[in-house]
Amino acid sequence: MNKFxxxxxxxxxxxxxxxxxxxxxxxxxxxxxxxxNFQTIMESFAGDSTDKIAVIDESGELFAPLKEGLExxxxxxxxxxxxxxxxxxxxxxxAEDYEALITLTLNDDGLPEASYYAKTIAEAGEQTAIxxxxxxxxxxxxxxxxxxxxxxLAEIYAPVTFNAIALDKSAKTGEExxxxxxxxxxxxxxxxxxxxxxxxxxxxxxxxxxxxRVMEILISSVSPVTQMFAKIFGxxxxxxxxxxxxxxxAYAMISVNQDELTxxxxxxxxxxxxxxxxxxxxxxxxxxxxxLYATLAAMLGSLVSRIEDVQQLMMPMMFLIVAAFxxxxxxxxxxxxxxxxxxxxxxxxxxxxxxxxxxMLDVPVWEVALSLGILIGTIIIFAIIGARVYKGGxxxxxxxxxxxxxxxxxxxxxxx
Amino acid sequence: MTLVLKDVTKRFGQHTAVDHLSLEIPEKEMFGFLxxxxxxxxTTFRMILGLLDITEGDISWNGDTISYxxxxxxxxxxxxxxxxxxxxxxxxxxxxxxxxxxxxTEVETELVGWLERFKVPEYIDKKVEExxxxxxxxxxxxxxxxxxxxxxILDEPFSGLDPINVEMLKEAVVDLKEQGTSIVFSSHxxxxxxxxxxxxxxxxxxxxxxxxxxxxxxxxxxxxxLIVHADIPLDFLKDQPGVIMYKALTEGCExxxxxxxxxxxxxxxxxxxxxxxxxxxxxxxxxxxxxxKVGASYE
Numbered sequence: 001m002n003k004f005x006x007x008x009x010x011x012x013x014x015x016x017x018x019x020x021x022x023x024x025x026x027x028x029x030x031x032x033x034x035x036x037n038f039q040t041i042m043e044s045f046a047g048d049s050t051d052k053i054a055v056i057d058e059s060g061e062l063f064a065p066l067k068e069g070l071e072x073x074x075x076x077x078x079x080x081x082x083x084x085x086x087x088x089x090x091x092x093x094x095a096e097d098y099e100a101l102i103t104l105t106l107n108d109d110g111l112p113e114a115s116y117y118a119k120t121i122a123e124a125g126e127q128t129a130i131x132x133x134x135x136x137x138x139x140x141x142x143x144x145x146x147x148x149x150x151x152x153l154a155e156i157y158a159p160v161t162f163n164a165i166a167l168d169k170s171a172k173t174g175e176e177x178x179x180x181x182x183x184x185x186x187x188x189x190x191x192x193x194x195x196x197x198x199x200x201x202x203x204x205x206x207x208x209x210x211x212x213r214v215m216e217i218l219i220s221s222v223s224p225v226t227q228m229f230a231k232i233f234g235x236x237x238x239x240x241x242x243x244x245x246x247x248x249x250a251y252a253m254i255s256v257n258q259d260e261l262t263x264x265x266x267x268x269x270x271x272x273x274x275x276x277x278x279x280x281x282x283x284x285x286x287x288x289x290x291x292l293y294a295t296l297a298a299m300l301g302s303l304v305s306r307i308e309d310v311q312q313l314m315m316p317m318m319f320l321i322v323a324a325f326x327x328x329x330x331x332x333x334x335x336x337x338x339x340x341x342x343x344x345x346x347x348x349x350x351x352x353x354x355x356x357x358x359x360m361l362d363v364p365v366w367e368v369a370l371s372l373g374i375l376i377g378t379i380i381i382f383a384i385i386g387a388r389v390y391k392g393g394x395x396x397x398x399x400x401x402x403x404x405x406x407x408x409x410x411x412x413x414x415x416x
Numbered sequence: 417m418t419l420v421l422k423d424v425t426k427r428f429g430q431h432t433a434v435d436h437l438s439l440e441i442p443e444k445e446m447f448g449f450l451x452x453x454x455x456x457x458x459t460t461f462r463m464i465l466g467l468l469d470i471t472e473g474d475i476s477w478n479g480d481t482i483s484y485x486x487x488x489x490x491x492x493x494x495x496x497x498x499x500x501x502x503x504x505x506x507x508x509x510x511x512x513x514x515x516x517x518x519x520x521t522e523v524e525t526e527l528v529g530w531l532e533r534f535k536v537p538e539y540i541d542k543k544v545e546e547x548x549x550x551x552x553x554x555x556x557x558x559x560x561x562x563x564x565x566x567x568x569i570l571d572e573p574f575s576g577l578d579p580i581n582v583e584m585l586k587e588a589v590v591d592l593k594e595q596g597t598s599i600v601f602s603s604h605x606x607x608x609x610x611x612x613x614x615x616x617x618x619x620x621x622x623x624x625x626x627x628x629x630x631x632x633x634x635x636x637x638x639x640x641x642l643i644v645h646a647d648i649p650l651d652f653l654k655d656q657p658g659v660i661m662y663k664a665l666t667e668g669c670e671x672x673x674x675x676x677x678x679x680x681x682x683x684x685x686x687x688x689x690x691x692x693x694x695x696x697x698x699x700x701x702x703x704x705x706x707x708x709k710v711g712a713s714y715e
Contacts, residue, residue: 003515006511006514006515007515010511014503208500209500212498212499212500212501213494213496213497213498214498214499214500215498216467216492216494216496216498217492217494217498217512217559218515219467220465220466220467220487220490220492220494221484221487221512221515221516222484222487222515223484391467
């Protein structure tokens with residue numbers, strides 16, 4: 001068996017068998033199952049009990065339309081006309097016979113007014129619903145008094161017709177855009193999480209091997225370059241396992257709950273019906289992005305001599321990916337901003353931002369090619385520098401002082 | 417399979433760690449590297465293994481450069497012990513063995529044999545961090561030899577071991593040599609080198625101070641040690657011509673003398689002075705040679 005595969009499978013299996021990996025995967029899966037069944041779970045908790053609300057209608061004409069309006073939009077509330085005095089009604093609310101009490105009156109102008117009494121007024125949901133109904137009622141009464149026809153009124157309140165049409169033939173239609181936004185968002189998030197979690201893992205693994213000094217034995221039997229990439233791909237495979245597992249479970253859950261969810265979260269992400277080329281771009285940019293950050297992480301990991309120092313040295317890399325993510329989040333709304341365009345050529349940002357632009361805008365092929373070229377070039381340069389730092393760094397022990405160590409490691413791997 | 421180092425120099429920036437080192441390590445022999453701390457032993461080993469690039473000069477093994485495609489023929493025990501602390505001995509050795517071109521079953525058979533030889537068969541399913549330092553050292557040693565290397569490099573193999581374990585490991589090393597492995601090893605402990613090696617090399621600050629067959633070195637060193645045990649005062653021997661060093665012992669004294677002839681004069685001088693229990697002329701020990709050669713360059 002090739003040594004690359006020996007290291008790759010060792011890296012994979014060692015991580016796969018750890019408790020922390022098992023637990024984090026299981027917790028994530030439980031979360032996914034919970035999230036995909038959110039509606040069902042919420043409904044089972046809500047139950048079908050309705051809240052009874054006592055109404056004392058002093059005007060004599062507001063109760064019926066209010067009850068009708070409210071109960072048609074909200075099936076969790078029931079308005080009940082109360083025959084007793086206001087004081088009795090308040091006592092009844094205190095005794096929890098009713099959820100709340102509303103007194104309805106007409107003011108001097110003949111417009112409805114209301115007071116709401118409840119044990120606490122912390123729960124705003126019911127108040128707002130009643131207030132809205134009452135507002136509509138008030139508008140109806142007021143317009144009637146002013147002599148405005150109800151049909152006219154409906155016309156006034158109807159939403160304006162507004163169509164956004166792109167004149168450029170190749171520009172994305174609104175529908176395409178919202179689909180693309182979903183995929184872009186998903187990919188950005190996935191890359192962000194992947195780099196954070198698995199980049200950390202790579203650096204940690206390298207640092208462990210270095211601090212336990214097993215590294216010297218390893219690099220005496222396998223070249224540092226082979227070792228570095230075997231590690232990067234081993235962890236990538238691990239990440240893939242986890243992601244496939246999570247997406248698989250999520251997909252299965254969504255398929256089961258399809259009817260309930262369509263029109264909800266699912267259509268926002270618009271997974272169905274997006275163009276296949278966008279998927280290919282997503283995969284290409286994702287892999288290159290991972291490779292860039294993973295190489296960087298392996299290099300940083302090889303510089304420390306104690307595991308505790310990993311965090312500290314990883315900070316700058318973390319800042320880069322967080323910055324990329326923030327720019328991308330901003331760019332989702334203004335994909336054609338000039339600094340988004342510029343960032344899409346900077347290798348640390350390009351996996352996220354060029355993909356965002358490809359998804360949201362109509363980017364000429366040469367621009368994508370240029371960005372990819374810069375990205376691949378950077379990865380190659382990093383791999384070369386990384387391998388040298390790796391070779392020198394793994395033989396270097398002592399206090400970590402990032403920049404000085406970097407130079408020292410480069411020097412150690414040189415001929416003189 | 418002779419290992420040849422020709423004018424090997426290693427510089428780290430301004431600092432020269434190894435300066436024009438030339439050696440020939442014959443096949444099926446044990447070659448001892450001696451030197452104080454920072455003498456350049458580990459750097460030399462790392463260059464032989466290809467972990468460090470050589471600044472100048474050339475290292476060849478059987479006429480070829482050593483590269484990763486020969487790693488299954490080479491065994492290495494680094495000075496700083498390195499094993500995965502959280503990994504079980506079995507998994508550890510399977511991984512390292514595979515990287516040296518072995519199959520899983522080969523590793524398992526060999527490993528059981530070695531653990532039994534070292535009288536620790538119960539450690540096979542223990543994590544390395546649970547073992548004592550000496551026992552970790554045994555595992556480390558097994559990891560260096562499990563693939564039956566043709567060239568074995570041992571950097572301070574006996575440090576941190578009790579005398580019984582030192583003997584156990586020494587025997588293993590001698591067996592390997594007899595089975596045809598060329599062994600290069602370094603130590604601070606002169607007696608180990610004296611006992612095991614035919615050829616030695618003393619390094620000091622990157623320079624080769626002494627090199628050659630142990631017997632030759634001792635013979636050409638010239639100076640001898642003379643031990644005298646007697647009931648009479650021996651102070652006067654200090655002033656005898658040809659005596660370089662005088663050291664009083666409880667039962668007599670130990671002298672370092674310029675050459676064999678001096679002992680004759682001393683023997684004559686002692687005649688009739690009283691009862692002499694012991695008069696022993698010895699070859700100089702490696703320790704004496706080391707102190708003389710390395711100590712001299714300190715001055």
